[in-house]
Amino acid sequence: MWQEQLQITNPISIKKLFFKYEKEFVLEDINLEVKDKDFLTILGPNGGGKSTLLKLIFGINPLNQGDIKIFGNKIASEIPYIGYVPQNTNINLNFPISVIEVVMMGQNDIKKRFFGYKKEEKIKALEVLEKVNMKEFASSKISNLSGGQRQRVLIARALFCNPKILLLDEPTSNIDISGCEQIYQTLENLNKEITIVVISHDISVVLKHATKAVYINKRLTYHDLSKMKDDFKNMSPHVCEIELLEMLGKCKC
């Protein structure tokens, strides 16, 4: 049944969404269809509502008004098809945990986490580490990795349950330009199999890899980047990101 649903419905469908934490609306009249194998980036100013939208899609924030469907299903948190890499992942770097153990923490079944991992789970963890080019670090302590390497391990952890959609909230914050490029290259490779939705402030880098973009500042502006992709690939590294962001906020391409 799931296989049928996966084929006929969009991974994410949002209709007439309004959301507020307190009195003021943080998101207004959001409508969005994310199609199979889209690589969608969410851009916008600080406080514009990007993380709020991702948390609504993942079911962490409860819906106030409007509708979100994941593969046609209403309750996102019940669907085992979403991997989520949150903005601030609290991994205690002083805790002597290995990379492979961090990946296996992506196990949905809590009982398995406490009663040890099976050989197949270790094999699975190595497979997902290979997908993010981190297999050789499987036995390393997470504390010994660079910020960019650690972020790729967290992506592997989110991949552990074979998601069809991967949501990432600023995976490249505080990561240098080459680590940042490696992460987006990893996401581009993963995108051959799964739908990617990523919040980013690295506008010029992410636009080279994404196929669609939305600009969110309470309201949403949608951009299909496929026709512009070559322009972004050849973009000067000295492009003004603020101007680019303003342009995406105003234009409707």
Ligand SMILES: Nc1ncnc2c1ncn2[C@@H]1O[C@H](COP(=O)(O)OP(=O)(O)OP(=O)(O)O)[C@@H](O)[C@H]1O
């Ligand atoms: N738990 C919360 N309770 C009340 N207000 C919140 C909460 N989380 C976020 N907000 C407010 O909602 C608005 C949108 O916040 P959100 O974190 O979604 O923005 P963002 O676009 O992700 O910002 P940034 O780029 O800085 O991460 C902000 O005004 C923020 O202060």
